Amino acid sequence: MRATGTLEDYNLWQSLKEGNQEALATIYFTHFKNLYEYGLRIVQDKELVKDAIQDLFIKLWTNRTGFEDISKIRPYLLIALRSGLYNKLQQKEKRPVRPLGAGEEFDMVFSAESIYIDKESFSQQTQQLVHALNQLTAKQKEVVYLRYFEELDYEEIAKVMGSSLKSVYKLKARGLDALKQLLNISNTSLVMLFAACRAELFS
Template identity: 40%
Template sequence: MNNELTDFELWQNFLKGDRLALNEIYNRNLSPLYHYGMRMLQDEEVVRDCLHNLFVKLWINQKNLKPTNNIKYYLISALRNTIINYKNAEKRFQKVELNEAETFDLKFSVESEYIKKEEQQEKMLKLSEAMNKLTARQKEVIYLKYYEEMDYDQIAEIMDLTKKGTYKLSARALEALREVLNVDKAILLALLMAWKR
């Protein structure tokens, strides 16, 4: 029944205090939230805690929430804040030095599905290695853009960047990618040919 509701209607029901609507919101959005959380934290227990807090707080603060027609975007944004708060709290507790870099777990790999020959695979490994050297924020932008299909406005909002900054981060990431790719046009071509579907 609830499946037919749009994000906006579902959210309105939730705002009216409908617990089933909250459960529906959970069921529809848990998967992307979980992925995003795991990339930010790499620890399922902590991700679980953060998700738990996120949904409980969502219910408690019902009255202060605004209408939305993109629940996933809203929740990812909220989860990001929850995680950042968690990290800050942990830093305070454990007195971890700030030099511990922020991580966003997005590992690029070259599945053998695309590449048949050993030597090519080797080169592709180099390529993905280079990709993996992107900063956490660059990876996060790429993740939000290509995995969660958000536009630059939303990404900027979530990551607390200007839209221009988001473009830059993304462009720099793509630039890095292209640089690596341009190294060997032959491989690139081979890859392109090998790509099926």
């Protein structure tokens, strides 16, 4: 399911607000895979990520009546997960930690810890793309990941990362320029490669 707003998303959210447990389950099973993979890019601790996702959905249910109407569920969940991971890191470290997005690593290696991914099954092209992505800065990697793997628009990415729209555009442009040089391919070929890699990741 794409991150673009749909009537289906809106109706599902309304159903959740009205107390429909099936709506909560649908949201969970639709988005868990994306949330888990995104969480592992931020914190390479699978149990911490799973706990954060569980807490997120508990809060969705317990606080459902107070939510505003939304038409795009995934961006909302990604923002909430990012915040939840920050809070859990605070608790784990028992001290203030840098806010997510303040230069921390964003891991584009598809972790062997992931229950979904066998990296050996990736195509050679996908492995080359991942290798190139890992040569970008942390923020460039995250912008690229959110744009081409989570399929968020630029305003949504800015909200998720807590960055300005101008900064997101610059990070994306610089990231793509670097990737095109590293892979020696055109912009069109790069976008097609992103699509193929995303299909392998989330199929």
